[in-house]
Amino acid sequence: MIDGTFVVGISGKAGSGKDTFANMLYEVLNRKEINIHKLAFADTLKDIIYELWGVNSQTQEEKLAIVECSSGDKAVRDLLITIGPIFREIDSDVWVKAITRRISQYDRFKVGLTSIVIITDVRYPNEKQICDVTIRVKRDDAQTNLNKSQQQHESEIAITDNDEFDFVVNNNGTFDELNTRTIEIVSAMLLLILSKIIKGS
Numbered sequence: 001m002i003d004g005t006f007v008v009g010i011s012g013k014a015g016s017g018k019d020t021f022a023n024m025l026y027e028v029l030n031r032k033e034i035n036i037h038k039l040a041f042a043d044t045l046k047d048i049i050y051e052l053w054g055v056n057s058q059t060q061e062e063k064l065a066i067v068e069c070s071s072g073d074k075a076v077r078d079l080l081i082t083i084g085p086i087f088r089e090i091d092s093d094v095w096v097k098a099i100t101r102r103i104s105q106y107d108r109f110k111v112g113l114t115s116i117v118i119i120t121d122v123r124y125p126n127e128k129q130i131c132d133v134t135i136r137v138k139r140d141d142a143q144t145n146l147n148k149s150q151q152q153h154e155s156e157i158a159i160t161d162n163d164e165f166d167f168v169v170n171n172n173g174t175f176d177e178l179n180t181r182t183i184e185i186v187s188a189m190l191l192l193i194l195s196k197i198i199k200g201s
Contacts, residue, residue: 001132002103005115006193009122009131011159014151015142017171017178021135022120024182032186035115037103042121044098045084049076060145077145081153088124096126116193123155128163132196133189136165140172166192 001007008025012018022038029036040046046057055076056062063077074082087094103117122128138161144151167185171178 001196002100002117002130005103005117006132006196007103007117007119007130008133008135008189009119009128010135010137011122011128011163011165012137012139013142013144013156014146015144016137016139017142017169018120018137021137021169021171021178021182022118024179025118025135025186028182028186029116029118032190036118037116038118038120039099039102040119040121041095041099041123041127042080042084043102044095045080045087048083049079053079064145077150081150081155084155093126096130100130122159124158128159133167133192134165135167135169135185136161136163137169137171139170 010018010022010025026036026038049055049057053067053076055065055067057076057080063075063080065076066073067076067079084095091097099119119127119131122131122134128134146156150156167189169178169181169185
């Protein structure tokens with residue numbers, strides 16, 4: 001928990017459906033009148049990319065855009081993959097610290113509302129450690145725009161399907177099946193959060 005806010009972390013390989021599941025999770029929680037926010041560890045890095053090159057990197061299409069650099073044209077995704085680890089070499093907790101500050105700035109004092117932040121891109125063990133609830137999204141036929149080198153990047157393999165998670169989403173079915181699984185997880189997750197509140201009181 002960060003400053004009274006419960007952190008739900010979503011992990012999964014590229015193309016597994018993390019963002020789709022995160023959006024569903026957000027909508028289900030929002031309907032329950034929970035004070036909910038959605039963030040990513042990469043948000044700060046994407047802000048840096050925008051400030052330096054003036055390009056957005058939120059969608060898959062934007063990540064494939066080409067940026068002119070003096071060393072040669074590069075895809076936005078390559079900038080993210082290259083620059084992110086440079087900051088981690090200086091401080092392995094740099095993105096954890098950045099997202100912790102963002103969470104601490106939220107209004108958590110709405111009467112009667114539980115505050116939850118969904119983090120959509122848990123990629124490293126130290127990122128996973130700050131999460132109160134962890135969810136792994138898996139898909140057998142995951143479709144990704146990553147090349148073989150990018151698929152073996154540390155950000156894709158530092159956490160695997162074999163690691164321990166509170167919940168696992170096997171995203172191999174239909175959109176409706178994923179939505180049903182999301183509703184099931186929300187019910188179980190809120191009970192888990194309630195138990196953590198009771199233990200902490």
